[in-house]
Amino acid sequence: MKLIVGLGNPGPEYEKTRHNAGFMTIDKIAEKLGIKLDEKKFNGVYYRDKDICVAKPLTYMNKSGDFVRAIKDYYNIPIDDILIIYDDMDLPLGKATIKQKGSAGGHNGMKDIINKLGTEEIKRVKIGIGRGENVIDFVLGKFSYNDLKIIEQVIDVSSDAVISYISNDIRFVMNKYSGKL
Template sequence: MKLIVGLGNPGKQYVQTRHNIGFIAIDKLLSYLNTELKVDSKLQAAYTKTKIEGEDVIIAKPLTYMNLSGDAVTKLMNFYKIDVEDILVILDDTALPLGKIRIRQTGSHGGQNGLKDIINKLGTKDFKRLRIGIGEHAHMDKVDYVLGKFSTNELNTILPTIEYVNDAIIEWISTNNFNNIMTKYNTPQTL
């Protein structure tokens, strides 16, 4: 069984914000699979259990704020007895140019507080992550930038990236070969 978690903040005020790119990716995956999330306050997540290419998959959005994402991830992992190596976390990354992705099997939190909390709560950094570049704004406070909404031009760049992310997820689940996914789907970091 796999667990795919998109990071973001709950609430209408955060819809379409840069920090919620993980939620945007999950929404697109759910649309592709023609399924919906259900809220489970005990597990602190909105999630669904489905099958992709015959594999059981939990697709989730934490109901906590970004900085407490580890609570939901840990509860889902324990409830469904999912191995840490079968977890994929989708998140924003200001260090990557807008629309670029970086897929890794392990790594640091890189200053991303949701990822930092997951690492702390799981007690390991050895889970898969898919970072989606949201770029950075040199003349804007980082918090204001990540909590700001995507412009129309930014959305035009991000939406094809989300399709690409879906392809990577589906292929990972169908082949169970994450090394090939990293080789095939990691995008060059220069624009």
């Protein structure tokens, strides 16, 4: 079973904020697959069948590792089958990238997941949000109308890549979507 987790902050005040690009991507995946994240456990929501678990932690960003660790352990999911989706300020708005491993790069949610799982060998899709002057205000700020249109296009293609990952190796997905994200 593959575990696909999108990172974000819970609550309506954080909807459509830059830091919730992971949640927005999970919502697009659920829409395309016709599934609902209606199981609640481990302080998160998810959908699960025999092949996939699509999830969103309902903790705040810097506690995302607790949820990922709990669901991974409960369903005995190997680290090699985990994919995390999150926002990245080091990527320009309109870009995304797929990586097989790496550091947290200053992202507190990914940092907590790496700490709780004890490895940087975690697959991820990073959604570019660009960079603002005040980091906290920027990531917790909502997208402008024009930026929202751009991010929705990136999320659409990124969700296709993640859906492709469900039944394919990550290297296949990286090759297929190279230059499209």
